[in-house]
């Protein structure tokens with residue numbers, strides 16, 4: 475469906491709470507940005523719960539043109555406002571989670587009885603968050619919307635991934651991330667940012683998990699990836715070693731894409747990029763993809779005729795000590811816009 479009116483791409487974007495100041499309603503939109511302000515289990519730097527608002531704020535300075543997708547401003551993008559109740563529940567739950575993390579950092583074991591009530595509370599609230607994400611995204615999918623979920627830490631897309639299974643059946647995941655996120659209940663949290671793919675892979679409908687840019691992982695994660703035939707790593711080191719030996723990025727992209735089935739979900743953890751592009755993300759790691767490399771990979775995926783059925787962008791965080799420092803939001807907004815437009819473009823070839 476094309477919206478019945480359009481915007482002037484040369485006009486100034488106006489702050490109206492919408493991504494890029496677009497004027498489209500939910501009914502008129504093909505793409506919906508769905509913010510999830512949640513970073514309860516963040517183990518290192520906090521702030522990703524403020525990621526969605528940071529991205530929306532920074533989007534105002536972007537150009538609505540897209541080098542790959544013609545007249546992207548006509549697609550129809552709608553942004554659901556950040557839910558203040560979820561934000562407040564996050565802040566409340568995060569305070570309890572912090573106590574649990576501190577307890578462990580000072581020598582406590584999360585299996586000890588003293589910490590169980592706190593841990594049960596955090597796990598219960600995280601489960602409720604997953605259910606909320608499932609309901610909201612399920613309803614959007616039923617309205618034939620293409621959803622870009624904006625985190626939050628990387629724990630938040632689980633409910634959306636479940637809704638997509640109900641909607642599309644089997645599909646594969648392309649994950650761009652410094653981490654494998656295959657830990658089982660990291661720090662005692664059943665729904666940790668470090669466990670998202672461990673939880674996702676419990677679903678047999680996920681036929682492939684292709685992890686690109688991994689460079690910081692535990693031995694247990696390495697073993698799980700080796701044991702599960704559905705999981706394949708394109709580690710950052712391997713990608714770089716290939717590049718240093720003269721193997722082109724195009725060739726590497728083609729290899730990655732060849733591993734994926736027809737229907738693809740993209741889980742984009744911003745820390746998969748080099749930390750100069752996301753200095754305030756929760757768990758930055760040196761190395762990683764450049765912006766253009768990551769976008770090029772997704773463009774090649776679309777060119778190969780794969781259908782992007784959904785996507786998320788997680789772990790973008792503002793600089794909490796300097797609200798005028800917009801860099802993380804700027805990069806995040808550009809990734810979110812490219813994901814949205816390329817997802818739309820990929821529907822043409824289905």
Ligand SMILES: [Mn+2]
Pocket residue numbers: 628651652653655667743
């Ligand atoms: Mn991650």
